[in-house]
Amino acid sequence: MTTHTSDGPDVRIPALPPAEAAAHFAARLALYTDVSDVHASMEGDEPGFVLVDTRSTRAWEQGHVPGAVHLPHRRITEEASALIDPSRTVVTYCWSPACDGAAKGALAFARLGYQVKEMVGGMEYWVREGLPVETSSGVERRAADPLVIEADGISCDC
Template sequence: MTTQSLHSLVLETPAASPTDIHRHYMNKLAMETDVADVHYDRQHGLDDFVLIDVRSSKAYEECHIPGAINLPSGQISEETTAALATDRTIVVYCWGPACNGATKGAARLSALGFRVKEMLGGIEYWRKEGNEVTGTLGHSANMVG
C-alpha cells in the first residue's frame, strides 16, 4: 500500500510579511469603497466626494443613485471632465461585480489627474441593500445591463 503525502495548496506560496500585507490592504482601501460606506456618508451629509455613474445615459436615466452624475466611461476625456473639481475625490460605479465599467472609468479619470475610488458592488448592490434610487423606472429597472 502506497501512502501519498498531502501538499497544502494554500501554503505552497508562503504568506507575505504582516507589513507587506498591511500595505497591500491599505492600498486597496485607497482605491476602493463599498455601497455601505457611500450610503453612510451620504446619509450623514458627508459629501466631500463626487459620485459618478459611468453606465450608459439610458441606464442612468432609468435608475441611478440620487445625486450621482452621469459620465459614461467611454466618454471620459479632458473635455467631458473640464467642469469637475480636481480637489475632490471621485467615486465611480457601474452595474455590479461583473461589470468593469467603473474600473475603466477610474483608470481614465486617474490618467487625467483625478483622485478616484471604485464603489464595489455598483448599482446592483446599492439596490440589493435597499437604498434609494431615482429615475424613470427606479427599482423596476433592469438589475444588469
C-alpha cells in the same frame, strides 16, 4: 459532486509577510470603497466626494444612485473638467462587480489628475442592499436581498 476537505484557507500558497500584506490592504482601501460607506457618507451634509455613474444613458435612466453625476466612462476624458471640480475626490460605479466600467472610469479620472476610488459592488449591490434608487418617476427603495444585508436591515457595519 466535489467534496471540500479543507478546514481553512489554502495554505499551500503562503500568506505574505505582515508588512507586505499591510501595504496591500492599505492600497486596496485607498482605491476602493463599498456601497455602505458611500451611502453613509452621502447621508451627511457633505460626503467629501463626487459619485459618478459611468454607465450608459439607458442604464442611468433605468435607475441610479440619487445624487450621482452621470458621465459614461467613454466621455470622461472630454467632459470631466466641465462637470467636476478637479480638487474633488471622485468615486466611480457601474453595474456590478462583473463590470469594468467603473475601473475604466476611475482610470480616466486618474489620468486627468483626479483623486479617485471605485465603489465595489456597483449598482447591483446598491440595489441588493435596499438603498434608494432614482428614476424619472422619483426615488424608490426596493427590498434588500437577505444574502447581502443583515435581517434587521442594517447594512454592513464593518
